[in-house]
Amino acid sequence: MLRVGLIVLALLAGCSGSEEATQSAPEVTVQTPEVRTIVDWDEYTGQFEAVESVEVRARVSGYLQQIYFREGSIVRRGTLLAQIDPRPFQAALAESRAALQGALTRRDLAVADLQRAELLLSEQAISQEEYDARVQAQRETQTSVAAAQAAVRQAQLELGFTQIRAPVTGRIGAREITVGNLVSGGGPTSTLLTTIFSVDPIYFTFTANEAAYLNYYRQNREGSRPSSRDVANPVRLRLQDEEAFVHEGRMTFVDNRVDPDTGTVEGRAIFENDDGLFIPGMFGRLQLLGSSEYEAILVPDAAILSDQSNKIVMVVNAEDIVEPRTVELGSLQEGNMRVIRSGLARTDRVIVGGLMRARPGNPVVPVVADEPAEAEAAERQNATDDAANAS
Template sequence: MPKLFGFNVGGLLAIFSAATILTGCSGGSGEETPPPPEVTVSTPEIRLINDWDEYTGQFDAVEGVEVRARVSGYLRDSHFREGALVRRGQLLFTIDPRPFEAAVARSQADLQATLTRRDLAIADLGRAEFLLEEEAISKEEYDSRVQARQESIASVAAAQANLRQAQLDLEFTRVTSPISGRVGSREVTRGNLVSGSGAQATLLTTVFSLDPIEFIFTADEAAYLKYRRQAREGSRPSSREIANPVMLRLQDEADFVHSGEMSFVDNAIDTQTGTVEGRAIFANPDGIFIPGMFGRLRLLGSGEYNAVLVPDTAILADQSDKVVLIVDDQNIVQQRVVELGPVLEDGMRVIRSGLTRDDRLVTGGLMRARPGNPVTIAGEEPPPEETAKRSAETAELAAAQ
């Protein structure tokens, strides 16, 4: 290998090649910085809505009756199917009427006897008046006959009252339903002796009305004060004065599909629980609601107002705070703490505070957005109401074609 200025030319070439390779490998400082991540943004929706407050409660019958015996005797028969619907006045039980029929006959006989004595006393008084004018009897005897007539009239009145009582007792041997509704089970079977003595009267069955039916729930003191202040301001009428609308769902239902209205608000707060009772009334033509059933009620909680709405999926949790990510004019991500309201049926969440209608909210690419870092706006979603409008227009165009 020839030498150049005393150096081996092959060695110089090898050293030059290695230096070139090393220089190429160490050229990282010349690489370009990756672009900011892409996100999708949209502005909050402004919609005119009402707030709805939710409560858990139970159904209760508007009318409920414990059917008890009103006279004592042996139960002869029952005339209904347990659990069936019954009409007002429908015969439910029969108590042996024979002792009461005998009592009616005896009272009728007593009345007839007193009527006869009354007629005789009236006739005797008429004769006494004639004799007194002729001075054939004394004034004392005349007064005695006047008294006898008054006593006979009183005896007739007493006998008539006894007859009415006997007839009433005979009527009570036919136990009828005082209301229309669904009857319960038989508490006493035929052949048993039942008692009709006041508070100790024998319970025979129960009947509960079903249509309409009431839903009973309780609200805390804070909710009561909110409603009272809204009524005073005129933004929401009081349920004591106006039958505010309510919606309800049962345990196996996802949506509030049953509509009703408020019917009662109690006049005092329970000192034991700190709550006030409210009632709503619902039509129940098919009998799906029964007393004791639980449900979830939604009550009108405010007047109409313009609310700021965002997709519920765009809300993040930061420890105890609820936050959203927005993009400022420099495309820098910022974190905002927001106060949440209820979730609407279309998945939109009400924002009480923390956002304005002009903020650009990150709705897509949330995992790539970091507060304080820049982002690239991949697209801006139109407000939900604009999307719905475009979908409707597209559907109309397709139908026309």
């Protein structure tokens, strides 16, 4: 009887210890990785630049008589921007026209002399030498007429250059000089009047490192993703105050060299800009199509931890023991889901909630997060735990 009582007490003590062990194991939220067919989008930082940019400079020298544009406004190609005093050029044109008229008169006289010489030569009234001289004189007058006509055209051009017009459609900049100043033109030191940058469409330039270039090249050779040199691959963009990549464009250019100073290759995309939101010099974040479709496993980005230079996730094994797994990360997808390239199986139970309570090698009580709302709540709990631990 005494022996039976001792056995019962021992069993009760064992059950009590087991219950205490179970109660001491923390509760965590787990979730198996999501399997999804995706494409990768590679991200780059870059700047906008105008498709057409022009420094408006004087082509002739003279006094600036009038400015017609409003700074910062949109101007159309051919719009009159400024006027240089045309009077000296009008006088030069009149002079060249007078010189042309004199050359025409001399040519007509030479033609008449040649006709008379032909008649006299047929009657042997003049020598062949005199006839040849009149032929030469007539040819010289023709040359003089051609030179005078060229001078008239040059004078007309210079008079036209006194009206400075917009060479492209775009947004005009500030005035660099005011009315009444003497401007110089026609040379490398011509006076800068203003600048014009085209608005719609607009370029976005960025650089990719050599490893990315090699990846794209090999994908193109394998036929899984065409090169942006040959195909206008899609791109998406967001500005610094935007959360999502809401602007869509396409690739237009990939440089033909790797910059030896930076080890990068320049790329360029083009975007529609009919509302004028984008301006040259503005920064943005761009996503470029980085792969063809493939099947990937994803976990919540909040479930990924850092261990020195490695990225790890915590999983619960078949004995409900916490195990760290070193993983290779891929791109971040919509819904804050991170692609896991290696290190994780589809059946693994990943800890997505209560990470601060999970210790490698310790037992836990896993609770499955079946619904997306539960996973989101687990992520919020992770943030709460982190904040509490920091305080």
